[in-house]
Amino acid sequence: MAKRAFLFGCLFLATNQTACQSFAGVKPMSLEWEKATLREAPEASFELTLYQDNWALVTDARPLELGRGRQLVRFSGIPPQTVGKGAYLQVPASVEGRRFRYDLSNKEHLLEKYDGKTVVISDATSSLTAQLIWTGSGPVYRIGDRLYPEPPGKVSLPELPGIALTPFLEWLIEPPESWSGIATASYQVESLGWTNEYTLITNEEQSRGDWKQWAALSNASGKAYEKARVTLVAGNVKRIHPPFPMYYGGARAMAEDASVEAFAGRYQYRLPGFFDLGKKAEERVALSERKNAPIERVFRVEGGVSLFLQPDPELPRKARIRLHLDNPLGEPMPSGKVTVYSPGSDGKLAIAGEPSIPDTPKSQRLVLDLGEAFDVTFTRTQTAYRLFEEQTEVSTLIKLKNDQKFPITVEVIEQASGDWTVTESSLPYEKISTTQLRFQLRLDAESERDLSYTVAVKRERRQ
Incomplete structure (x- = not known):
């Protein structure tokens, strides 16, 4: 039982990058951080791998000189938003421990360090000393023989030896021999990431458009990066830590498009050149574009077959504007918002809609829903309702009206439940699923057109 418990401890320490020897009667060595020789590694170069849910993997390469024996390697100047768990150091040495300070x-974390220490509480006219007692949920102050949950003034803390006023990562290592070279640390950072965006500028008829892909880079990690290499990973990676909100800002164009390549079942973009990402930086980078991409604009009408008597016609409803287009970039497209601009009669651009698209393979067709059309409307009327022993027959009339100066394509999607069959139809139709049928027709400029059909639905027999 003791060996089993010790083995579990070895595995736990190993996951925290701490060396652990065999459990066969050998105890793991104690970690003596303060006694080890400190080796400060100065900043040199960074590679940032940014993810879409606002976090990043930082590859931090620094020159380092090591002697023999146990040493403490410190990487200072890292972001306050660093995630200490999972940090990894690549050096030719055995790594015995790691910590983030x-x-x-x-x-709360700061006040906990002063548990049992003497602090000064002052107001406008006087000051006094008190003992800070940390309760686990907050501080309590002992003044004389009394306890104060709230301090009677402003609290000032004395300087405390060993307190970490700036963030840093440390590794306790022991190299087999002296070494000089580049030590590389990899660690996660929150509030440093990117989002994917697109713009589509169409002609007035929305039959063609210029498509552009943008990466919105955001750095709210608390550290500025200069001349960093940047890679963007498309797709969400499963993590324990929740995402943080993104921020947006100005734009930047690159001399060449970012190359997209497969990565672990997802895709990544390697941005050419180097980037400066200051604190609270918000920057957009153009990734790729396509000029004059063909677009099919369709006005979508949706309704359903009612198996109950409906003597009154429905009120007029608006069709929805949907843009259909083949993948305009010819490559996998990460999820993101698409801002669609279209010109008015005066040629000035205005936003026609801001739909979002999911992660889209390069062979998949895109559909952009721009919202309701103002002057393409329809009404639905139940023109016949007949009950028979074995089935119910429902006839529907749909009146379509186009008040635009352009001819349009209309797609009518009707929902039907049960075991149904279309017995009559004024236009060809397509049964696209067990619950949907589809009509598609052209509607001239400033015109109306009727669509009628009859559906027979089998009735369930009562036992």
Whole structure:
């Protein structure tokens, strides 16, 4: 039982990058951070791998010189939003321990460091000393023989030896021999990521358009990066940590498109050149574009067959504008918002809609829903309702009206439940599923057109 418990401890330490020896009667060595020789690694170069749910993997390469024996390698100047768990250091040495230090990460964490220490409480006219007692949920102050949950003034903290006023990562290592070279640390950082966006500028008829893909880079991690290599990963990666909100800002164009390549079942973009991402930076980078892409505009009408008597016609409803187009970039398209601009009669552009698209393979067709059309309307009327022993027959009339100055394509989608069959129809139709039928027709400019059909639905026999 003891060996089993010790083995579990070894596995736990190993996941935290701590060396653990065999459980066959050998105890793991204790971690003596303060006694090890400190080796500060100065900043040199960064590679940032940004993910769409606002986090990043930072590859931090720094020059480092190591002697023999146990040493403490410190990477200072890292972001306050660093995630210490999972940080990894690549050096030719055995790594015995790792820790992330930043005592100003929040107020509670700082005050906990002063548990049992003497602090000063002052107001406008006087000051006094008190003992801070940390309760686990907040501080309590002992003044004389009394306890105060709230301090009677402003609290000032004395300087405390060993307190980490700036964030840093440390590894306790022991190399077999002296070494000089580049040590590479990899660690996760929150509030440093990217979102994918698109713009589509169409002609007045929305039959063609210029398509452009943008990457919105955001850095709210608390650290500025200079001359960093940047890779963007498309698609969400499963993590324990929740995403943080994104921010947006100005735009930047690159001399060449970012190349897209497959990566672990997803795709990534390697941005050419180097990037400066300052604190609270918000920057857009053009990734790719396609000029004069063909578009099919369809006005969609949706309704359903009612198996109940409906003597009154429905009120007029508006069709929805949908743009259909083949993948305009000819490559996998990450999910993102599409801002569609279209010109008015005066040629000035205005936003026609802002739909979102899911992750889209390169062979998949896109559909952009722009919302309701103002002057393409329809009404539905139940013109016949007949009950028979074995089936119910329902006849429907749909009146379509186009008040635009352009001819349009209309797609009518009707929902039907049960075991149904179309017995009559004024136009050809397509049964696209067990619950849907589809009509498609052209409607001239400033015209009306009727569509009628009859559906027979089998009735369930009662036992």
